[in-house]
Amino acid sequence: MLLEVLQGTEAGGFILIQDSVNYCGRHLLKSCINTALKREEVVHVLGFEVSQEELNDGLDRTSAQRLHFHNAYSDPLGWTGNSPFTVHQFTLEDIGTLLKQTPQAKAVTLVIDSLSWILRHHDPAAICQKLQALKKGGVVRAVIGLLHSDLHQRGTVGSICHLATSVITVAPGTRGLGAVAKITRRTKSGKLMQDEEIFSINEDLTVTIQSKRSHPGSTPMNTDESEVDPTAHLTFNLRLSDTQREAKEKLPLPFVFSKEKKSALLHPGTGSGRILYEPDANDDYDQEDPDDDLDV
Amino acid sequence: MFAELNSILNTSPDSFKPGEFILVSDKHTDASFLIHHFLSFYLRAGCKVCFLGLVQSFSHYSAISQRLGVSLTQAREKGQLVFLEGLKESLGVLLQGEASKGTRAVDFLRDPSSGLRGLYDFVRDNVRGAVGGGEEWGPPVLLVDDLSVVLSLGVSVGAALDFSHYCRATVCSELQGSMVMLVRCEAEEEEESDDEGSERLLRGLIHQCSLTLQVQGLPTGYCRDIHGQVEVCWRGQCDRQQTQKKLFQYKVHDKGASFFARGMSSAVL
Numbered sequence: 001m002l003l004e005v006l007q008g009t010e011a012g013g014f015i016l017i018q019d020s021v022n023y024c025g026r027h028l029l030k031s032c033i034n035t036a037l038k039r040e041e042v043v044h045v046l047g048f049e050v051s052q053e054e055l056n057d058g059l060d061r062t063s064a065q066r067l068h069f070h071n072a073y074s075d076p077l078g079w080t081g082n083s084p085f086t087v088h089q090f091t092l093e094d095i096g097t098l099l100k101q102t103p104q105a106k107a108v109t110l111v112i113d114s115l116s117w118i119l120r121h122h123d124p125a126a127i128c129q130k131l132q133a134l135k136k137g138g139v140v141r142a143v144i145g146l147l148h149s150d151l152h153q154r155g156t157v158g159s160i161c162h163l164a165t166s167v168i169t170v171a172p173g174t175r176g177l178g179a180v181a182k183i184t185r186r187t188k189s190g191k192l193m194q195d196e197e198i199f200s201i202n203e204d205l206t207v208t209i210q211s212k213r214s215h216p217g218s219t220p221m222n223t224d225e226s227e228v229d230p231t232a233h234l235t236f237n238l239r240l241s242d243t244q245r246e247a248k249e250k251l252p253l254p255f256v257f258s259k260e261k262k263s264a265l266l267h268p269g270t271g272s273g274r275i276l277y278e279p280d281a282n283d284d285y286d287q288e289d290p291d292d293d294l295d296v
Numbered sequence: 297m298f299a300e301l302n303s304i305l306n307t308s309p310d311s312f313k314p315g316e317f318i319l320v321s322d323k324h325t326d327a328s329f330l331i332h333h334f335l336s337f338y339l340r341a342g343c344k345v346c347f348l349g350l351v352q353s354f355s356h357y358s359a360i361s362q363r364l365g366v367s368l369t370q371a372r373e374k375g376q377l378v379f380l381e382g383l384k385e386s387l388g389v390l391l392q393g394e395a396s397k398g399t400r401a402v403d404f405l406r407d408p409s410s411g412l413r414g415l416y417d418f419v420r421d422n423v424r425g426a427v428g429g430g431e432e433w434g435p436p437v438l439l440v441d442d443l444s445v446v447l448s449l450g451v452s453v454g455a456a457l458d459f460s461h462y463c464r465a466t467v468c469s470e471l472q473g474s475m476v477m478l479v480r481c482e483a484e485e486e487e488e489s490d491d492e493g494s495e496r497l498l499r500g501l502i503h504q505c506s507l508t509l510q511v512q513g514l515p516t517g518y519c520r521d522i523h524g525q526v527e528v529c530w531r532g533q534c535d536r537q538q539t540q541k542k543l544f545q546y547k548v549h550d551k552g553a554s555f556f557a558r559g560m561s562s563a564v565l
Contacts, residue, residue, distance in 0.1 A: 021503065051469040073469070075465070120457070148500075151500055
């Protein structure tokens with residue numbers, strides 16, 4: 001499902017990539033950008049967290065003229081006074097003018113790297129409204145955002161996730177191989193699909209799915225399993241016939257005392273062994289019968 | 297400067313990767329020996345060093361560097377080292393109040409909500425001057441010991457992250473220098489309850505940096521021969537290679553430190 005989300009052909013989508021300190025989601029973001037470029041789309045990047053050189057590294061060079069980087073990295077707060085884009089300009093009008101700088105009327109993808117930066121300086125509710133407006137506004141075809149989920153309160157992360165059509169949560173894979181992506185995808189009809197896949201990112205930023213791990217919640221109506229009789233192909237018998245039960249009930253259990261057994265033990269026949277005990281001078285001989293309390 | 301650490305990090309004063317942001321953090325122990333290491337490392341490499349010493353006096357750093365074979369006083373006189381003595385500056389601000397003349401670097405003491413812009417301006421002026429001034433020093437280096445102190449002075453986590461972002465954009469990206477920051481984590485058990493704190497600062501910085509050295513005390517408690525463990529983690533920023541982690545144990549000596557793989561202490565073997 002990860003590949004389908006990355007290919008994402010539906011309009012008005014909002015793909016959210018969530019990462020944490022354990023695994024950086026920027027590589028996946030880059031491969032998102034690359035696939036969008038390969039689809040002949042115009043990509044606008046609001047880059048708060050990495051410089052243009054760092055972002056461009058590894059991206060498809062042949063379509064570089066369709067990639068527009070808006071540098072909010074070097075001066076995001078306007079401290080040095082020569083900022084092309086500040087975090088306070090994250091409004092619909094300003095983004096609109098940015099996007100209009102390119103005359104192409106083609107599909108535009110807006111990449112936000114990262115939402116964490118913006119959320120730190122704005123009210124989360126206002127950001128949610130702006131994102132929703134961007135999604136619906138028709139100016140952009142799709143929005144792709146990166147979010148460092150461990151920097152925010154759970155409620156903030158949750159409300160951003162609610163807005164997204166697809167949420168990809170990345171985490172490091174086990175044994176250091178690849179990475180695990182948990183994907184939640186909301187289709188237009190409102191159906192929710194979840195999946196978990198192990199992926200790796202190649203040198204040319206293409207994504208390879210290594211294996212799929214079906215999420216327990218992804219198949220809610222798994223009915224065919226109940227029809228299978230688990231006792232069908234056993235190598236032993238679970239039921240008893242009447243004669244077998246009778247024979248079983250006749251059998252005395254090993255530690256049940258019957259009358260014969262008791263008398264056989266208490267009155268040993270002649271010729272059986274006896275214990276002769278001659279106490280020593282030092283022996284601590286107890287006069288009481290140790291078996292006094294026994295019922296024999 | 298610890299030769300063993302250099303070989304672990306695959307670097308040396310003659311050849312080190314430009315544009316690196318190294319984050320040093322400690323928990324249940326003291327990682328300042330790494331700050332002393334990086335200070336002497338970059339001074340030997342001939343870099344222009346800007347040091348924000350917020351927790352100790354100049355003479356403290358000077359005495360330790362002397363042992364590591366670097367003279368801070370000389371470096372300062374030559375103009376290689378710019379040292380912001382946070383303790384002295386802040387005393388000036390706190391005692392004289394509004395009438396202080398000094399730098400605007402510690403402006404945040406007067407009004408913590410205004411952020412660390414003054415401190416950033418101080419850094420920028422010094423590292424920019426290094427490049428423009430035609431001096432013979434190498435790429436600029438910013439060292440901060442330690443950033444979590446500003447949190448206890450009333451600055452918010454967000455403001456501290458803004459500061460480090462600006463420093464990174466200027467020092468690492470624009471001027472191709474390096475940056476080392478120390479963050480001290482409080483050893484708090486209930487992490488969820490107090491989210492606004494050094495843990496959040498640490499996480500925010502990890503997202504920005506390219507290399508982390510996380511120093512921890514031994515989970516089993518104090519030991520005479522092993523002082524703790526350090527987790528070295530390269531965060532694949534430039535190349536596609538994802539995070540790579542290595543764990544070492546260390547012992548700090550009088551004039552250096554030794555690093556070894558887990559369980560390979562000479563006292564054990």
